Amino acid sequence: MNPKKGKSEVMLFGRKPRNKNRKWMLGGVEIGETSMYKYLGIELKSGLSFKHYKKKIVAEARRRMMLVWAMGMREGKLGVTDCVRAWQALVRPVLEYGTVVWGEAKWEEGEQVQREMGKMILGCSPKMANEVVLGELGWWTLKGRRDFLTLNYWGKIVGGMSPHRLVYHVYQTSRSRYDKNHDSPNNHSLNKWCNNIHSILKGIDLEDTWNANTLTESEAAQWRGTIKEKIREREETQWKERMQSKPKLRTYILLKTQLIFEHAYLTTRDKEAREVMTRLRGGTNELRIETGRYAITNRDRPLELNERRCLICMNGEIEDETHFVMNCSVYEDLREKMFDAVSSILTREGIRISEARKDEEGRKKIMTALMGELFSSNSELRAAALHFCKRAMRRRNNIVRTVLDQRT
Numbered sequence: 047m048n049p050k051k052g053k054s055e056v057m058l059f060g061r062k063p064r065n066k067n068r069k070w071m072l073g074g075v076e077i078g079e080t081s082m083y084k085y086l087g088i089e090l091k092s093g094l095s096f097k098h099y100k101k102k103i104v105a106e107a108r109r110r111m112m113l114v115w116a117m118g119m120r121e122g123k124l125g126v127t128d129c130v131r132a133w134q135a136l137v138r139p140v141l142e143y144g145t146v147v148w149g150e151a152k153w154e155e156g157e158q159v160q161r162e163m164g165k166m167i168l169g170c171s172p173k174m175a176n177e178v179v180l181g182e183l184g185w186w187t188l189k190g191r192r193d194f195l196t197l198n199y200w201g202k203i204v205g206g207m208s209p210h211r212l213v214y215h216v217y218q219t220s221r222s223r224y225d226k227n228h229d230s231p232n233n234h235s236l237n238k239w240c241n242n243i244h245s246i247l248k249g250i251d252l253e254d255t256w257n258a259n260t261l262t263e264s265e266a267a268q269w270r271g272t273i274k275e276k277i278r279e280r281e282e283t284q285w286k287e288r289m290q291s292k293p294k295l296r297t298y299i300l301l302k303t304q305l306i307f308e309h310a311y312l313t314t315r316d317k318e319a320r321e322v323m324t325r326l327r328g329g330t331n332e333l334r335i336e337t338g339r340y341a342i343t344n345r346d347r348p349l350e351l352n353e354r355r356c357l358i359c360m361n362g363e364i365e366d367e368t369h370f371v372m373n374c375s376v377y378e379d380l381r382e383k384m385f386d387a388v389s390s391i392l393t394r395e396g397i398r399i400s401e402a403r404k405d406e407e408g409r410k411k412i413m414t415a416l417m418g419e420l421f422s423s424n425s426e427l428r429a430a431a432l433h434f435c436k437r438a439m440r441r442r443n444n445i446v447r448t449v450l451d452q453r454t
């Protein structure tokens with residue numbers, strides 16, 4: 047072996063202070079110590095912290111995001127599906143490069159990039175709740191994606207990888223160290239990678255597989271599908287839990303129960319109608335229930351909930367989504383037309399419009415049908431609801447601009 051001076055260096059991992067007098071020799075030549083090493087484009091620091099690296103990939107992802115934005119997303123030339131593809135192919139991979147090595151910790155800056163991209167795709171306000179953004183697009187958190195990719199990689203190691211490979215050895219060595227130190231309190235910090243896999247598998251009811259430390263041939267063949275389904279379930283449960291604590295999601299929580307892409311309405315060609323619908327479903331919109339939450343230019347304080355009354359019809363009700371879609375008299379002519387179009391569909395669902403409109407519970411039921419899962423699945427009803435929301439919102443905002451002189 048003939049190492050060139052400057053080409054080979056030693057890197058020490060761990061937090062122990064360096065021994066200044068120690069010398070490293072390779073092939074009879076003294077080599078230096080380094081604190082940073084670049085491997086396949088990932089910078090490793092001797093403290094095994096990926097902070098520096100993550101900062102760099104966030105910057106790169108943002109740069110690419112703005113590129114996609116300028117490429118045609120901004121003008122609305124790209125439809126939602128194309129935008130999602132651009133995100134998956136051009137931006138997200140940057141945030142996931144090498145993730146099986148560093149993906150353990152929560153990473154808020156990365157999640158933020160994904161949510162910002164989601165808001166750009168949906169054309170909604172930066173104030174839109176995160177759960178709505180992920181919900182409408184059916185997106186997992188990046189942490190969910192990382193856990194999936196990491197487990198997938200682990201499956202390759204224990205599911206048939208040749209024992210001659212270095213990766214296999216490194217894994218099995220640290221695995222036996224992890225198992226041996228099972229009761230030691232430092233075990234997870236000393237054997238982070240094993241500890242991470244172990245805890246993810248435990249969290250999705252696959253601890254038996256962890257204990258077996260091997261996959262049968264058929265398990266290995268289905269591994270990707272198995273963990274995809276398990277992580278999907280976990281993501282959906284956590285998404286629902288996060289929604290429980292947000293009053294802003296009062297409507298959304300009634301409309302959507304599954305973390306899946308809203309393909310049908312998000313691919314509708316009418317961009318304006320689609321965006322109005324996203325705003326109404328998501329609860330971040332121009333209605334006073336929402337704008338009253340903030341102090342705006344001509345009002346110096348947020349409004350109490352009971353002050354956020356409808357200024358369009360002045361009937362004293364709070365202007366929320368139910369008032370807008372079901373009650374506000376200013377849009378009654380548009381509403382009648384919509385009801386004509388959907389009455390037979392709703393009757394099939396056991397809802398008689400004229401009866402149901404009489405009480406609060408019935409009105410909620412109709413609204414949930416008009417904007418929720420029936421809206422997602424029935425094209426005729428969807429078209430009628432989108433049309434109503436667009437026209438009514440136009441009328442509303444026109445009144446605000448001209449009659450109310452923007453005083454909302």
Ligand SMILES: [Zn+2]
Nearest residue numbers: 356358359374
């Ligand atoms: Zn009203």
